[in-house]
Amino acid sequence: MDIYICPKCSQTLKQDGVHKLVCFNCGKHYLENRGVTVFSQNKKWEENYSGAHEYYSSEKLSMLDGDEDYMSYLAPQPDSLVLDVGCGDGVYLTSTPSSCNAIGFDVSFSALVKAASRGIPNVKWICSDDGFPLKDNSVDYVICIFVVEHLTDAQISKLLKDIRRVLNKNGKALFVTDGPFYDVYFRPLFNLVLRGFLTPLDKDPYTGHINLMQRIKLSKILKSENFSISSSKVIFMGWRFLPFRFFIVALKKLGLGSMAEYFFCSKYSITCVNKK
Template identity: 30%
Template sequence: MITIDFNKLDIHPNDRILDIGCGEGRHTIEACRQQGTLCVGADVGFKTLVETKKKIAFHRALDDLCCKSVYLSCMDVTCLPFKNNCFDTVICSEVLEHITDDQSAMSELVRILKPGKILAVSVPRFFPEKLCWFLSDEYVNADMGHVRIYQKHSLIKEMEAFGVRHIASHYAHSIHAPFWWLKCLIGPNRTDSKLVTLYHELLVWDLMNKPKFTAFVDKLLNPVLGKSLVLYFKKA
């Protein structure tokens, strides 16, 4: 499930791309599909990096990766082990809402980005996320926990304070929002709900088969129901 629109990242051969908070590697793998890139997937969780490594090996076997090299490493987004201005593209998708010290994380994302290059950030959108918090107290502590809810304009202002300029934004994953509302209503940690299981199977089927109909519905509803807010910034 790709949240970031790679067409907005202006990636070129030999560019260095960092996917920080890569999870199981969805954006890292997409970065590796960009011709001639040098990619780094990083996360605080070792187990998720193991899964990313397996998925990269799977895609290498399919011969659908075009990168020159890819590296995986454990690291903390609030204290990145890189020099200033060393990446051409930085991706931070669905991470900041988990970070207590998000200001340090934002500062680090901008610090390592080269001037004139693009930072892509996504977080849960205010309204769908607020409804999840309203429906379930458990939700905040599920999936490693969400510690805050962002509003678009305030997040843009916070990011721009570190030396980047907001250049584009959109919403994503509208068909996922009702799934999380349903899950929160029933109980985010329950595994015995047939309705939740069926909805999850539908989302997995959509992810694997990419039918045009659900893509159309998702795009149509994203401005209203999109679960993720996606922001693009350019460093001064």
């Protein structure tokens, strides 16, 4: 894929041998290490995430119930290119159609090494803490799953601008983010009942959820960055429990949808957007 650019001078990178990308303009080169092309690394991220987060445990993540459906919201076409932003150990790219190419992007080298060890066909793994080293309009689809809740508003704005830059004019993106209910209310109460103590909300900027948001706020942010919303939905805890489902539907019928999303077990939201 001749779509990589040099972060230093923004010129096209060329493959030099099997495991090296070279910029013939400035002479900078980027090596592949253990299946991961390393553009830059942030030791602070590695120190804080290593051993402290589920993506970096000794075991690879597995798909949870419903996870396999994320890619179906975008329905990637054959020969298209999918970019997974904040891919962690690559679990969500395991559902990429075999007819597509994909790039897994993350700030953590250790997570990407695990991702590369999955052996997913047609996927390249990129480590960088300074934006996507990709050409403008080079990507057909973007997935960004459980990432934005780890970022400040300023970081989210920067990320969305970079996503919009690399998406082609007909590109689509999918954002999945945790809502406030589970972390703020349910998990502390759950630990209080079962373990006898309250668990404070983890607001560490490297491991915690520092920016939990409802679907409404995320939609406003996406629109402010010139994305158009094509679909949006909230996943509620206990949604498959029929009486609870009727309760949520009734609240929506009464015009209390926002209250239902915030106070009544909203676990996460799924939002699909198009580039304007």
